[in-house]
Amino acid sequence: MIPAIEVLDLHKSFGPLEVLKGIDLRVMPREVVCVIGPSGSGKSTLLRCINLLEQPTSGRILIEGDDITDPDADVDRLRTRIGMVFQQFNLFPHLDVLGNLTIAQRKVLRRSADEAEEIGRAMLERVGLGDKVHEYPSRLSGGQQQRVAIARALAMNPDMMLFDEPTSALDPELVGEVLDVMRDLVADGMTMVVVTHEMGFAKEAADRVVFMDEGVVVEEGPPAQVLEDPQTERTRRFLRMVLHT
Amino acid sequence: MNRRRRQRLVRGTLYGLFILAVVSALVLADWPAIARAFANPELAREMFPDVITVAARNTILYTALSFAFGLVGGLVLALMKISPIRPYRWMAVAYIELFRGLPALVTIMAVGFVVPIAFDITVPGGVLGKGSVALGIVAAAYMAETIRAGIEAVPKGQMEAARSLGMSYSQAMASIVLPQAFRIVVPPLTNEFVLLLKDTSLLFVLGTTPLTKELFKFGRDAMSQNFNGTPLTVIALVYLAITLPLTQLVARMERRTAHAR
Numbered sequence: 001m002i003p004a005i006e007v008l009d010l011h012k013s014f015g016p017l018e019v020l021k022g023i024d025l026r027v028m029p030r031e032v033v034c035v036i037g038p039s040g041s042g043k044s045t046l047l048r049c050i051n052l053l054e055q056p057t058s059g060r061i062l063i064e065g066d067d068i069t070d071p072d073a074d075v076d077r078l079r080t081r082i083g084m085v086f087q088q089f090n091l092f093p094h095l096d097v098l099g100n101l102t103i104a105q106r107k108v109l110r111r112s113a114d115e116a117e118e119i120g121r122a123m124l125e126r127v128g129l130g131d132k133v134h135e136y137p138s139r140l141s142g143g144q145q146q147r148v149a150i151a152r153a154l155a156m157n158p159d160m161m162l163f164d165e166p167t168s169a170l171d172p173e174l175v176g177e178v179l180d181v182m183r184d185l186v187a188d189g190m191t192m193v194v195v196t197h198e199m200g201f202a203k204e205a206a207d208r209v210v211f212m213d214e215g216v217v218v219e220e221g222p223p224a225q226v227l228e229d230p231q232t233e234r235t236r237r238f239l240r241m242v243l244h245t
Numbered sequence: 246m247n248r249r250r251r252q253r254l255v256r257g258t259l260y261g262l263f264i265l266a267v268v269s270a271l272v273l274a275d276w277p278a279i280a281r282a283f284a285n286p287e288l289a290r291e292m293f294p295d296v297i298t299v300a301a302r303n304t305i306l307y308t309a310l311s312f313a314f315g316l317v318g319g320l321v322l323a324l325m326k327i328s329p330i331r332p333y334r335w336m337a338v339a340y341i342e343l344f345r346g347l348p349a350l351v352t353i354m355a356v357g358f359v360v361p362i363a364f365d366i367t368v369p370g371g372v373l374g375k376g377s378v379a380l381g382i383v384a385a386a387y388m389a390e391t392i393r394a395g396i397e398a399v400p401k402g403q404m405e406a407a408r409s410l411g412m413s414y415s416q417a418m419a420s421i422v423l424p425q426a427f428r429i430v431v432p433p434l435t436n437e438f439v440l441l442l443k444d445t446s447l448l449f450v451l452g453t454t455p456l457t458k459e460l461f462k463f464g465r466d467a468m469s470q471n472f473n474g475t476p477l478t479v480i481a482l483v484y485l486a487i488t489l490p491l492t493q494l495v496a497r498m499e500r501r502t503a504h505a506r
């Protein structure tokens with residue numbers, strides 16, 4: 001079986017600062033991988049390299065076998081297979097909710113207005129926001145905005161989804177509704193890479209947990225192992241810190 | 246004397262001097278002479294309806310066309326200036342610095358008289374064509390900086406979210422970033438419109454005919470025909486009738502965005 005994502009010896013520097021120091025990561029179709037690690041360890045940079053929002057300094061990244069780092073790759077096309085959800089939602093404030101969901105369908109996938117709208121409405125139902133079709137993002141709560149952002153990514157029918165701390169910008173009481181939507185995606189068999197500090201979610205939903213620190217993968221394995229019986233001192237120290245705050 | 250009392254005293258003295266200056270100007274002015282030279286109702290009446298139907302109309306026409314050229318040029322320059330391609334950035338910078346550094350009158354003269362001689366081409370459309378191309382060239386340099394600032398005020402996450410959905414750079418720019426940038430730059434661009442409107446008064450150097458006169462030239466000709474300043478008063482009022490609503494609109498828009506923050 002071809003891996004959904006294959007990261008091979010990925011290095012990324014910003015000027016003199018080497019942020020990723022040789023990352024290897026393989027994500028199989030329908031697999032859910034949670035990435036944990038202290039702030040500044042390079043988790044966002046890894047995620048952003050996978051869909052080439054950051055240009056890797058060296059190394060290769062294969063999306064379903066296609067090399068997205070190849071200079072001749074059709075990056076825009078490959079990106080449509082990868083949905084991305086950001087910490088800050090990044091909804092388009094000048095478009096209403098349905099507009100947010102249809103614009104890329106129409107411009108990129110060349111779907112008709114009717115078809116895009118139908119799919120958009122279906123995705124909003126799926127995240128429980130079927131009644132917010134014509135609201136503007138600024139009138140939604142953070143949790144609702146993030147669910148719209150997930151629906152917007154899903155409307156492109158991606159094969160996999162990347163989440164970069166999707167609940168970190170939310171008030172605590174709004175975290176649950178977003179995690180519920182993500183659990184539904186897991187149940188539907190979506191391939192997912194989730195950077196998160198929600199250890200509960202990682203424990204129950206992940207097939208595999210990857211612990212990163214200072215630009216390298218320190219430890220990876222099933223959640224029961226990495227989260228409950230960590231093999232390295234660095235992992236143990238990190239978990240003590242997260243669980244005690 | 247403590248600080249506050251001294252401040253109050255200084256302020257009071259300044260107000261007093263100001264009022265004294267205004268009052269003495271009002272008292273010392275030769276009102277009958279002013280009325281004769283600048284407010285002759287007979288002469289003012291004679292200027293209508295042409296001051297509106299020809300002169301003001303031309304002024305607005307020149308302004309609108311210059312603004313359109315400036316907007317298109319400014320957008321292109323702004324996109325060049327933020328382009329990752331270095332020569333584009335250099336060209337944009339050179340253009341912007343050149344035309345912001347020259348008096349508008351020099352550019353107008355160049356388009357009107359130098360270009361036809363140097364390249365044997367004349368901008369078509371007479372004063373309207375030459376004048377609005379020249380003013381558009383100047384306006385583009387100013388608008389480029391305004392539009393660039395507007396584009397950079399849109400959070401980077403907007404471009405990234407659009408790209409992550411598979412949009413190309415130009416698709417994301419056109420349908421996500423620019424619509425938000427334009428909302429931000431409507432007030433400064435309206436100010437630019439007002440500046441342009443006033444700059445159309447320079448276009449008389451291109452040599453206007455009775456039908457292509459703009460407000461300033463119209464007023465100046467009427468003044469020299471009648472040896473009287475009343476036309477100046479009339480065109481000043483017409484200029485204000487156009488510009489004041491616009492500047493008020495900008496003030497209101499800026500108050501509204503200040504509230505929204």
Ligand SMILES: Nc1ncnc2c1ncn2[C@@H]1O[C@H](COP(=O)(O)OP(=O)(O)O)[C@@H](O)[C@H]1O
Nearest residue numbers: 014017019037038039040041042043044045046
């Ligand atoms: N565009 C950038 N330019 C310079 N440094 C950056 C940039 N993006 C991230 N970094 C740096 O890279 C390191 C890793 O950042 P990041 O991937 O965001 O970490 P994490 O998501 O794990 O908190 C940090 O030290 C950060 O300051």
Ligand SMILES: [Mg+2]
Nearest residue numbers: 043044045165
């Ligand atoms: Mg991060």
